[in-house]
Amino acid sequence: MQQRAWLHLLKKETQILRENNLKNLNKVSTVASIGGGPIGAGWAAHFLAKGLNVKCYLHSEDEIDDYKSLIKTAWETLEKLGINKNASIENMHIYTDLKDSLTDVDFVQESIPEILEIKQEFYSKIDLFLRPDVIIASSTSGLLISEIVKNCDTRDRAIVGHPFNPPYLLPLVEVVASNYTDKVIVDQAVNFYREFDKVPILLKKEIPGFIATRLQEALWREALHMVANEEATPEQIDLALINGPAPRMAYQGQCMAFHVACGEGGMSTNLDQFGPALKLPWTRLKAPELTQDLRDKMVNGCKEMSKGKHFLEMAKERDNAIAAILSALKNNHPNN
């Protein structure tokens, strides 16, 4: 048989395996969590709490004690929040041999150092140890997956699954496909995270920093400018966030926060009233032009999220949530 025919056959078999896998998500029973830092350990704790078997790969035996202590810390909180009936810390197996850690796993979550060359090397290496239908998801917070996999055979099953620290508590996973990624893999990754109680967001485009890190980074860079210019101290920045926008933002994102704050008119009123303020030096970041197209996107987006609710109802719900958050914080303040 010719090489081309072989490849064609292999590709077809892979596709059947993947589509089959998509229909049988509950078949994922073993996950590999690669990397010994807080993100790798955090993912391991999350998967363990969901009742999965977790095979952990650490670079060196020296990392094992710290890794176990991260898992132990996470586990205490996870048990309080409620874990799956099959969940046990005994379902965790630690390896320092890469091949062993990848044998018979159904999903790979990679959290090795954020250095492009190291990631590229890793992705080109692991292909042979995995079934062709197994997804490799990278926890990278800034690198582009298309760059990571551009020269390797695994590129159609590689995807970004970027968590927020601590990954065993915060639900967000930003899912980013490259142009190489198989569409079946994209659906399967989103479904997998959702199945195990994460909130996956599938990005429309592959952009540096994805969504959450871009937003956080804009805030962070403004904070650094303010400290550099002696406009604020780190303590003032943290106090301002904790006592100001953050408790509200934990319940309402910034779009809905403005929508509900502006009463009947919602986001339209916000943009009409504060549109001119976008030209003011309220941050070092220049705003985009407030075109009709942008205005429509913002207004319609908020209208959809409102699901027909009156703003007073939403304001009441916001108040209840903020009050609950403030009470929770009061009871969990270390100085209490």
Next chain:
Amino acid sequence: MQQRAWLHLLKKETQILRENNLKNLNKVSTVASIGGGPIGAGWAAHFLAKGLNVKCYLHSEDEIDDYKSLIKTAWETLEKLGINKNASIENMHIYTDLKDSLTDVDFVQESIPEILEIKQEFYSKIDLFLRPDVIIASSTSGLLISEIVKNCDTRDRAIVGHPFNPPYLLPLVEVVASNYTDKVIVDQAVNFYREFDKVPILLKKEIPGFIATRLQEALWREALHMVANEEATPEQIDLALINGPAPRMAYQGQCMAFHVACGEGGMSTNLDQFGPALKLPWTRLKAPELTQDLRDKMVNGCKEMSKGKHFLEMAKERDNAIAAILSALKNNHPNN
């Protein structure tokens, strides 16, 4: 007696009154809340909940019904959170005559529209109705107090007291003095807010957007850019914040979040490891140069906030707080 001597005498008497007032903070029993919007009503609700008398000035009688409904909504949540033993909604008196609303008040919180000319006109008008020791605090979120009062007699007792919406729940008050502001007034305003359970932050410099709005605005402008460029929808932006950075930020500001996330090395490790990322296009905002001076300010600031705690202890406290916030949100989700 010559005019100069008269003025001198008046100024001296004012100073004595103010200094006396500073020592007798508990004498503040009546506050004027000026302005009929959600901020004016929100401040009124806060002061009422703290057991104070509140005289409310509304521009027109047409605003009264909406105003009362805002107060009612706020009151339900405030009662749940716990109000002062003397607190009663009966301690609120609504006026549409400015002079009546300002007679015999001990503190003025101004929340009229964010239009410079209107504020300037207002400040030049109210002086005669108030004792000279009464502070006039503006809720302005963006205007400079030195601009608002530059041509009026009240300028040495005027200050910014910028709340975050909803003002009856979020504790932050950014206090900004102008070059005209009397130092006694600055201390008195900070003490007044703190006395009634707010978290005042006194800014070092008078800058547009103060601290919290600058940080929020940087994030907001990045969000608008992303929507304009079809990199994210408003819904994705809100989902990313709610499920990612925000619940953590409600407990830890961005500085301490990075400090604790980076283990033993804390902020030093963060800046050394992610310093190069400040040059990457992770947001449209260019970062400042990471000079030794900036590095020192960030590292020392976080060290002070840590109060000698080990990072594992702080990580544990963070986890407890995030878990409590997530539980609070789960129990307060409108779809429950």
